[in-house]
Amino acid sequence: MARDDAPSERRVHTTGASSADTASAGKPDIEPVTVDFGSRRPLPDPVVVIEARHGWRELGLAELWSHRELMYFFVWRDLKVRYRQTVFGALWAVMQPVLLMVVFTVSVGRLPGVGPANVPYPLFAFAGLVPWTLFASSLAGASNSLVSSESIITKVYFPRLLLPFAAVGSFLIDFAIAMVVLVVLMLYFGVAPTIAVLWLLPLTLFALVTALGVGTWLAAVNVRYRDVKYVVPFLTQTLMFLSPVIYASTLIPEGWQWLYALNPMTGVLEGFRWALLGGPRPDELILVSAMASVLVFISALIYFRRTEQTFADVI
Amino acid sequence: MTDVAISVRGLSKKYKIGVKRDPYGRLTEVLWSSLTSPFRRRREQRDAEDFWALQDVSFDVPSGSVVGVIGRNGAGKSTLLKILSRITEPTRGRAELHGRVGSLLEVGTGFHQELTGRENVLLSGAILGMKRAEIARKFDEIVAFADVGQFIDTPVKRYSSGMRVRLGFAVAAFLEPEILFIDEVLAVGDLAFQGKCLGKMNEVAGQGRTVVFVSHNMGAIGTLCPMTIWLDAGRVVTFGKTDQVVPEYVRAVGRDVSSGEVELDHDERREAEVSRVRLLSPRGDVSAVGECSDSLTIEMLLDVRRRLPGLYAYLEVRLANGMTVMMSDSFDTDPNPLDNLAVGTHVVTATIPPRTLGPGRYDVYLNLSSISGHEFNVYSPGVVASFRLHDSNSPRGNGRPGFFSTMLRWQAAEVRPDGQDNDRGVRRD
Numbered sequence: 001m002a003r004d005d006a007p008s009e010r011r012v013h014t015t016g017a018s019s020a021d022t023a024s025a026g027k028p029d030i031e032p033v034t035v036d037f038g039s040r041r042p043l044p045d046p047v048v049v050i051e052a053r054h055g056w057r058e059l060g061l062a063e064l065w066s067h068r069e070l071m072y073f074f075v076w077r078d079l080k081v082r083y084r085q086t087v088f089g090a091l092w093a094v095m096q097p098v099l100l101m102v103v104f105t106v107s108v109g110r111l112p113g114v115g116p117a118n119v120p121y122p123l124f125a126f127a128g129l130v131p132w133t134l135f136a137s138s139l140a141g142a143s144n145s146l147v148s149s150e151s152i153i154t155k156v157y158f159p160r161l162l163l164p165f166a167a168v169g170s171f172l173i174d175f176a177i178a179m180v181v182l183v184v185l186m187l188y189f190g191v192a193p194t195i196a197v198l199w200l201l202p203l204t205l206f207a208l209v210t211a212l213g214v215g216t217w218l219a220a221v222n223v224r225y226r227d228v229k230y231v232v233p234f235l236t237q238t239l240m241f242l243s244p245v246i247y248a249s250t251l252i253p254e255g256w257q258w259l260y261a262l263n264p265m266t267g268v269l270e271g272f273r274w275a276l277l278g279g280p281r282p283d284e285l286i287l288v289s290a291m292a293s294v295l296v297f298i299s300a301l302i303y304f305r306r307t308e309q310t311f312a313d314v315i
Numbered sequence: 316m317t318d319v320a321i322s323v324r325g326l327s328k329k330y331k332i333g334v335k336r337d338p339y340g341r342l343t344e345v346l347w348s349s350l351t352s353p354f355r356r357r358r359e360q361r362d363a364e365d366f367w368a369l370q371d372v373s374f375d376v377p378s379g380s381v382v383g384v385i386g387r388n389g390a391g392k393s394t395l396l397k398i399l400s401r402i403t404e405p406t407r408g409r410a411e412l413h414g415r416v417g418s419l420l421e422v423g424t425g426f427h428q429e430l431t432g433r434e435n436v437l438l439s440g441a442i443l444g445m446k447r448a449e450i451a452r453k454f455d456e457i458v459a460f461a462d463v464g465q466f467i468d469t470p471v472k473r474y475s476s477g478m479r480v481r482l483g484f485a486v487a488a489f490l491e492p493e494i495l496f497i498d499e500v501l502a503v504g505d506l507a508f509q510g511k512c513l514g515k516m517n518e519v520a521g522q523g524r525t526v527v528f529v530s531h532n533m534g535a536i537g538t539l540c541p542m543t544i545w546l547d548a549g550r551v552v553t554f555g556k557t558d559q560v561v562p563e564y565v566r567a568v569g570r571d572v573s574s575g576e577v578e579l580d581h582d583e584r585r586e587a588e589v590s591r592v593r594l595l596s597p598r599g600d601v602s603a604v605g606e607c608s609d610s611l612t613i614e615m616l617l618d619v620r621r622r623l624p625g626l627y628a629y630l631e632v633r634l635a636n637g638m639t640v641m642m643s644d645s646f647d648t649d650p651n652p653l654d655n656l657a658v659g660t661h662v663v664t665a666t667i668p669p670r671t672l673g674p675g676r677y678d679v680y681l682n683l684s685s686i687s688g689h690e691f692n693v694y695s696p697g698v699v700a701s702f703r704l705h706d707s708n709s710p711r712g713n714g715r716p717g718f719f720s721t722m723l724r725w726q727a728a729e730v731r732p733d734g735q736d737n738d739r740g741v742r743r744d
Contacts, residue, residue, distance in 0.1 A: 050401060050410040073441040081429050155421045156442055157401035309404040312397065313330065 053309065059301050063159050070158055074166030078141070079173060093174035094181050097129040104129075104246045114247045119277050120189045127276050128245045128269045130182055131207045134175040135214075135265055136236045141167035142215025143232050146223050150315045160308050161301070164219040168211050175204075182276070191277060199275040203268065206290060210264040213297035220304045223315050244269050249285065261285045264293035318413065320378035320494055320525035321399070326408035328369040328394050328549075368394040370549040371408070378413065378493075381526040383540030383557060385533070385564055388695065391549040392529045393498060396420060399527065400496045414493030414525065417444055421498075422691075423483025428472035432463055432482055435471050439486045453489045460515075461485035476625075476686035488515045494525045499692075531697055533561050534637030575603035577700050585694050586623055587683055590660075591616040592699045594679075607706040607720035608669050613679055615663045615699075619656045623693065625686035626653045630665055633678045633698070640672065640718055653683075673720045674706040674713045 064071075083089040101122055108114055109121035116124065142164035146153065149163055186193065222228035240246075243265040252260045260266055267289020270282040369391045376382050384392045397403045399410060400418030425442035426435045436457055440450040458467055461482040463474070471479060530536050536543060536557060543560040545552040553560055575594040582588065593601050595612040605611045613630065627645045634640060643665065645653045653663065678701050683694040706715050709722065 048401070048412040048416060050398060050405065050412070052405050052407055069447050070441050072447075073438055077427060077430065077434075077438055080434065081427060084429050151421075152425045152442055154397075154402060155424050156418055156444075157416075158442065158444075312403040 057305050059305060060159055060161070064161055064165070067159050067162055071162045071166050071169065074162060075169040075173075078167060078170035082170070090174075090177060093177045097126060097133045097178055098181065100129050100133075101126045108246050113251065116248055116250075116277075116279060119191070123185055123189050123191060124248075124273065124277065125246055126182055126185055127273050130175065130178045131204075131268055131272050132240065132243070132245045132265070133178065134171055134207055135211045135268070136240070137171045137174065138168040138211035138215050139218065139236055140232055141171060142211070143218035143222050143228055145215075146219045146311065147226070147315065153315055154312050160311055161216070161304060164216045164304075165212060167219075168208065168215055171211075172208065186276070193276055194278055196275045196278070196281075199271065203271040203275055206264075206271065206286075206293060207268045209297045210268055210293040213264070213293060213300045216300035216304050217296070220300070220307050223307070223311050239263070239265065244273075248273075249282070257285070258288060261288035262292050264289045264296060267293070318378045319375045320380075320413050321374075321376040321410065321527065322413075323375070323399075323410045324373050324408055326369055326372040326395070326398060326405050326410055327367060328391075328398060328403070329406040330366045330368055367549050369398070369405070372546075372549070372551050373408075374544060374551060374554050376525055376527065378525050379523045380542060381528065381540045383536035383543040384527060384529045384546060385531070385536060385543055385561070386546035386552075387568055390546040392546055393420075394549075395546065396496045396498050396527065396529055412494055415444075415491075416494045416496070417490045417492030418496040419443070419487045419490070419498070420496070421483075422480050422487070424487075426471055426479070426483060429470055431470055432458075432461075432467040432474070435482065436461075436486055439483065440489075443487060443490055444492065445490065449491075457485045457489050460488060460511075484512055488512065492524070494527075496527050498529045499531065531695060532637070533565060534633075534639070537561060537637065575601045575700075575702070579696055579699060583620070586621045586685075587617060587619045587626060587656075588694045589615045589617050589663075589681065589683070589696060589699065592679070592681070594700055594702050595664075603700070603702045605702060605704050606708060607672065607674055607704050607715075608708040610666050610669050611702065611704075612664050612666045613700065615665075615681070617653075617656070617661045617663045619658050619661065622655055622658060623685045624655045626656060626693065627651050627684060627686070628653055628663065628665070629682040629684060631680040632667070632672065633680055635676055635678065639680075640677065641667075670721050671719065672704055673715055673717050674704050676703045677701065 083092065086092065088095065104125045105122045109125065115121050145163040145167040146160065153160065218228050218232060242260075242263055244251075245265075249257070249260065249266060249270055261284070267282070267286040270285050273279070274281055368389075372391070372395065384395065386392050394403075396418065397420070398405050399412070400416065400420065402418075402420075423435075423439065425439045427438065430438065436454065437447075437450055440453075440457075441447070445453075461478075461484075463478050463482055466474065466478065471482070474482070526539075528536070528540055540557050542555065543557040544554045545560050545564050553563070577592045579589055579591065581590060593614045594603055594605070595614055596602055596605055597609050597612075615628070619626075629642070629644045631639045631642045645651045645663075645665075678698045681696055681699045682692070684691055685693050704720070706713050706720050709715070709720070
């Protein structure tokens with residue numbers, strides 16, 4: 001943390017009544033408090049420096065880390081509140097992708113060539129819907145995270161990035177529950193995972209980075225432009241059809257694959273399917289998507305940090 | 316001698332007031348609520364883009380001292396605290412804080428309506444900067460201080476406003492930062508609880524913490540803060556010993572409340588405000604001088620611009636030194652007549668019965684709050700009237716000491732010598 005040397009002399013300032021507004025008060029005849037700080041010891045740590053900052057700033061990831069306990073509390077709060085006063089509680093975490101799976105199986109699933117021939121369509125769809133639900137819910141949660149926390153943003157300091165991150169984090173729990181159902185489904189269809197299943201961990205991280213990137217962008221923009229509220233559902237729905245959620249990316253013509261892969265979720269979804277259900281490893285897709293995802297993530301952090309200072313004033 | 320805990324140099328904050336007409340709802344509200352009356356002087360120049368909420372503010376606070384910040388609404392007190400607690404950034408200038416910082420700008424920061432009292436203690440504690448282990452260690456003490464008893468596992472949305480305030484303050488009272496910023500949070504809660512909070516704050520100050528305390532309550536400032544910063548129009552008017560600054564401030568900003576009819580300033584941005592206060596005798600005369608043997612009616616012309624569920628008036632009768640003699644809020648009448656008043660102008664009266672207060676000079680302090688609104692505080696005009704009471708209709712007259720002029724009922728009854736009562740009529744049990 002930045003820290004200045006202790007100046008050799010410090011005095012308690014008493015600024016005179018310089019404002020015309022206080023003319024009626026006259027210049028108060030008050031003996032100023034003057035304290036000689038000349039002989040003082042160096043100032044104790046920690047020192048917080050508050051000043052106007054302009055332009056680029058560091059991402060503040062260290063500070064984020066030091067506040068991880070608060071992040072934990074935000075995640076805990078979101079989970080507690082989300083399923084309070086619901087009949088099915090955390091079951092909702094599973095019901096959403098399961099119901100979608102059923103709907104898509106009886107509709108799109110009957111069309112020829114939507115999914116690979118060697119995998120049952122319900123399983124194929126569910127393997128895509130689980131990471132997709134993580135992404136879509138995170139987007140909704142994160143984009144709203146700052147606006148819905150207005151009362152604390154204007155009343156107390158903490159790294160604001162915690163809010164979209166915690167929103168995404170809370171859906172990671174839902175994701176974990178849905179993954180259990182996915183395993184059950186694999187057992188039911190008799191699909192045994194290969195060693196590639198170990199890739200799920202980095203792929204989940206990939207999904208997280210993607211959700212955090214887009215979510216953080218939307219959260220910051222939403223502070224100033226409430227239009228985001230209307231954009232998110234539309235964006236999510238459109239992206240769902242532009243991502244291989246309910247169909248395989250092989251449906252996309254060869255020449256367009258690179259463009260298709262620029263959508264970070266393409267890599268995430270194809271990666272998940274490959275790690276769980278086998279098939280050829282979609283190296284290029286994942287690589288392009290991962291780069292796009294990291295780019296979105298970093299640009300989101302930069303934008304967030306640049307606008308963060310005004311959150312309390314404009315929210 | 317100690318070190319400097321807070322060093323502020325040339326701190327300035329500019330708000331763009333041109334954006335107030337933009338379509339992004341809340342933005343304007345927050346801006347307006349943080350900048351209030353001084354800008355009314357600038358209304359002529361409303362097109363001006365910039366408003367300096369704080370201008371070139373500099374001071375040092377030695378570590379371990381308790382400093383009050385006073386000033387009119389909109390003088391920049393809250394902006395100063397918001398900058399020092401890092402909620403918003405200054406436009407110019409610099410401040411250094413030496414120590415762990417805690418801020419208490421609201422009672423119940425981070426409370427979530429759906430969560431229980433227990434859960435909210437954990438959450439609010441974490442948001443205010445406590446570590447998990449710290450909260451766990453203090454949890455029982457916090458709950459005991461809040462005095463919410465068996466409701467600790469009830470969702471906060473079912474709490475009364477008093478309980479919510481107590482729980483919120485209890486969490487905050489157990490913060491252990493080296494530097495603490497407090498914004499007028501003592502203006503809420505009942506009197507007994509306010510006293511408890513003041514005591515707790517004294518304790519905090521006594522533990523060598525540096526406290527910066529914003530308040531309109533000169534009594535609290537006088538009790539708690541040896542030194543005071545007086546802000547006006549975003550600038551430091553003076554920073555000095557409280558016993559010198561406060562009287563000077565009171566003299567400078569006090570309204571002329573000597574006539575029994577006081578016009579208050581207008582501001583259409585307020586959701587509700589009192590435009591005029593009159594003191595009425597039982598015969599309807601407007602006068603700032605009354606008799607102890609008469610009732611005294613405080614009549615307020617209340618302009619309501621938005622329906623406010625849970626709106627209530629809080630009224631204190633104070634001595635000149637700021638000490639509260641009596642307090643009443645509109646909940647004392649059931650149902651609260653101010654609750655959810657229709658938009659428009661209303662005459663609100665509160666009547667002090669005859670033979671309540673002793674002879675002397677009194678100030679009337681007024682505050683409007685809403686227990687369910689967006690902001691707790693609706694309107695804080697402070698001291699709105701002043702009156703003198705004479706006791707001309709009793710033998711003791713103006714020489715009657717004490718706070719009350721209540722005439723006690725005296726009786727004497729002769730004790731019959733042959734009765735059960737022995738010797739001089741003193742009943743022995």
